[in-house]
Amino acid sequence: MSSIDLSPFYRNSIGYDRVGALIDSALRSADSTSGYPPYNIEVLDQDRYAITLAVAGFRHEDLKITVENNVLTVAGSRDRDVGDRRYLHQGIANRAFERRFNLAEHVEVTDADLSDGMLNISLKREVPDAMKPRTIPIGGGDSNVLEHSDQAA
Structure with a gap:
């Protein structure tokens, strides 16, 4: 490395x-990290994003989504219901996973939905007004206090 x-x-x-x-x-x-579960990250527009994870076989109660310190964590675990089943081949994954996504500042998770084995997580970037571009006036030699562009207009 x-x-x-x-x-x-x-x-x-x-x-x-x-x-x-x-x-x-x-x-x-x-x-x-393994490639499980597979996922997509999509740009919907300038300030909206979506993460889609293929989590076939997982139910709502098997999944946990948390955000802490600008890290989105999606974890899944389900009970192995072996019961009386005997497999000749078991190719469907039944294992726990944890995926982490680093979020930029001001990106918030707005929604999550599980449908047809796909977990869709919606994200939106909301930059506070104080962080948006502003115009800095040039004074005539005296030391003026900086003003926000909305106050100067």
């Missing part, structure tokens, strides 16, 4: 300390 040197990036950026940790974590987990 190799590591990426982000020091040139940090020279011109402020507040992106978490980026290095995310990249290292992604590089480490890429080798250690």
Whole structure:
């Protein structure tokens, strides 16, 4: 496993300390995670996203979705109901899983739905007004307080 040197990036950026940790974590987990369950990440429009996981055989009560520290975790576990069944071949996965997705700041999970073996998770980016672009007025030599563009208009 190799590591990426982000020091040139940090020279011109402020507040992106978490980026290095995310990249290292992604590089480490890429080798250690299985492809189960398969999933899609879809861009619906500029601020809306969807994650779809194929979780055939799992019921609502078998799945758990949590968000903590900008990490969305989807976990599934179900009881093995072996009973009187004897298989010649068992190709349908019946194993527990945990998938983690790193969320950017201001991305929130808005909904989750399980239908036809597909778990659909809706996400939306909602940037607070204080974080949106603003115009900085140039004063005439005196030290004016910075104003938001909506106040200056």
